[in-house]
Amino acid sequence: MNWLLVVVGAMVGAPLRYLTDRTVQARHDSVFPWGTLAVNVTGCLVLGLLTGAAAAGAADAHLQLLLGTGLCGALTTYSTFSYETLRLGETGAGFYAVANVVASVVAGLGAAFVGVSLAQAVWA
Template sequence: MNWFLVALGGAVGAPLRYLVDRSVQTRHDSVFPWGTFTVNASGSLLLGVLTGAVAAGAVPSGVQLLLGTGLCGALTTYSTFSYETLRLAERGWTFLAVANVLASVLIALGAVHLGWTLTEGLL
């Protein structure tokens, strides 16, 4: 049953990532990967909220599998982040490549911490 929850969450997360990424990226006239940045930040925030809720006993572990492992796992994307960063560097946009790495890591870590902290404060 656990694998089914993960698969179901992933089946929603993967197309959601694509739709959010394309929606965000088309609104920016920039080579910076704003779509990937957005899905990684929002997925990290959601994962922080879920993990905090599970740790507090407010949410069953099945929800963590469905939304945390499945949905967030498919929504966020380290591989695309890595590829887009490499492409920026290869094209000579070194500043944007470094900015993408620093901003993505700091925002994702901050978002997961914020999500956990918010949940901990509410529960």
């Protein structure tokens, strides 16, 4: 049963990642990977909310599998982040490569912190 929750979450997360990435990237005329940054930061926020809710007893293990492992696992993408960062460096866009790393780490951790804090404010 647990694997089915992960599969269902991933069935939503994967197309959501693709569609969000394409939509965001289409709005920016830049080599910077805005779409990947958007899905990764969004995933960090959702996972932070879920973690905070679980710590407060408001999210059970099934919801964690569905949203955390399934949805966020398919929504976020460390491999694409790594690939795009390497490609930026290889094509001479070193500034964008470094900016991508810094922005991804700072915004991702910030979003997770905000998510946990918001969940604690709501459910604690």
